[in-house]
Amino acid sequence: MTAAPSPEARIFRAQRPLILASGSPRRRKMLADLGLDFEIVTTEIDETAKPDEKAEHLVKRLAAAKAHAALVTKDDSWILSADTAVVINSTILGKPGNNEEAAVMLTRLAGHRHEVWTGFGLLNHQRNIFICHAIRTEVRFADWPPEICRAYAATNEPLDKAGAYGIQGLGGFMIQEISGSYSNVVGLPLAEILTEMLRLDIIKVVQS
DSSP: OEEOOOSSOOOEEESSOEEEEOOOHHHHHHHHHTTOOEEEOOOOOOOOOOTTOOHHHHHHHHHHHHHHHTOOOOSSOEEEEEEEEEEETTEEEOOOSSHHHHHHHHHHHTTSEEEEEEEEEEEETTTTEEEEEEEEEEEEEOOOOHHHHHHHHTTSGGGGSGGGOOTTTGGGGGEEEEESOHHHHHTOOHHHHHHHHHHTTSEEEOOO
């Protein structure tokens, strides 16, 4: 699948073929909104955390696995992969399987701080380059009562999201405070990714 850039603006242009190794519509939109052309390759990998695995290590390991699983061509293409995890009190929260699980996660997060880690990878087989970083953002939920957590869970928005909320959607009201990258919580730490892409000459700025 090929994603077209947003017609409203084009800030960056890809210098090399770019592949997004993710089926996330949120990651797709963030890249398209910047004006980048890219293809989408979805992958199936085991995302289970290893015993006692830290979130920082988990998201980097899974980002690396997704990048290599999406290696469908050995030309000068660049593959961007990412994985996001939510952590509270050293416990990694994955994606809820149903509304009840989502409500339990949200109730646990309510009134507390948690961490959001996103690992991202950039892979080019022809150039034998692979880099991988993990970015941390701290988020605090307001102290919402269980009935509000259940009401938000019932919207179904939480079902495909780590930690059971979408900061860019309805779930934004749950958040009282954020420290660090907003886009990292959505699923791509854009400042860090674009910095690496510019350094590696994957993209360039469109001159006005």
